Every structure is written in structure tokens, then in C-alpha cells.
Amino acid sequence: MLQSVGHCVRSRTHARTTNAPFFGSCGGYQHAVLEVARNLLGLTDADNTEVNPDTAMPLICGLSCSLVEVHAPVRLVEGSQIATISGSVELDAAYHCSFGVNREFLPRFVDGPIVFTGFDSDGDPRAFEHPSHPFFIGTAFQPERAALDGSPHPVVSAFVAACELHHTSRASR
Secondary structure, three states, X not given: OHHHHHHHHHHHHHHHHHOOOEEEEOHHHHHHHHHHHHHOOOOOOEEEOOOOOOOOEEEEEEEEEEEEEEEEEEEEOOOOHHHHHHOOOEEEEEEEEEEEEOHHHHHHHOOOOOEEEEEOOXXXXXXXXXXXXXXXXXXXXOXXXXXXXXXXXXXXXXXHHHHHHHHHHHHOO
16 A cells, blocks of 8 residues: 555656646545645645544545535636646536545645645635646546546546547657
């Protein structure tokens, strides 16, 4: 398990620092937020209460209500990459999680490398992107769950296209 976690950490950092495409949903979203907080914002003690319930800096914490097998609207920031990809400023998001970003820490991310661009009806963050990166997106909801209904989600399709473009550009060097 630790090897998998270590590989995952290197993958997020590698993607962020080399402009390789990154898409993280649910746990991937949470861990990417932690990676940015720890490595770029200096919040070295930031942690996830699911893993460390006694953390002094609960950046990722239990949601006030479970979002397991829930569909709920997410409002996207107009002009954001994810809104452009989705073709809308509101999504019906499929969830299967119980943890998310503690909004008490949102001020720490202002003027940081990632911007929260999707919010639920209570104003809690549900998506981020890295505006100066070709494709670095995280969502608390799980766009890949659209495949359960037999249809690709635009965010997943855009991620696949970004990966193809990245691979092609690297192969032509």
C-alpha cells in the first residue's frame, strides 16, 4: 500500500511540475490539494482526517453529509477550464465520497497555483484547476461514474485528449 501511495504522490508532483496531464477525482482530488498545500503553500502539516483523525491541520475532513451514491449540482466558475470543457456553468455531479476540502482553508489558496472553480450549493469546493498548466484538474465528484450510465463525461474525454496530445508532442521531440 505505501508503495502505491508513494507512486501516486510522485505522479501528482511529476504531472504538476512537468506539465503532464493530471485528473484526480474524489481521493485523487483530495491528495492533489494536499500536495499543493504542503509543497507550494508551505502548509507542511496539512492532512486528511480520514488518515489522521487527530491532525492539527485538517485540510481534508469529513463532509457534514455523506455524498455516497449522490447526484448533486456543482456550480462552475464561468470561463474556467472545467466550465469550458463541460459547456456549462452547472453540472449534475455523481459522488461516492464522504471527505472534502475544509473550506476554512480556502483563503490560503487565494493567489496560489490552483484555483477552486466548482462549488456545491453550500459554497463548499468541489473542483479545482491549475490555470497555468495545460491540464491539471481535480474534482470531489467523479465524472468517470458517467460510464456507469454508458456515456463519457466531457471532463474524462478532455483528459484523454490531453493525454494523447501530450504523448504525441513528446513522441515528436
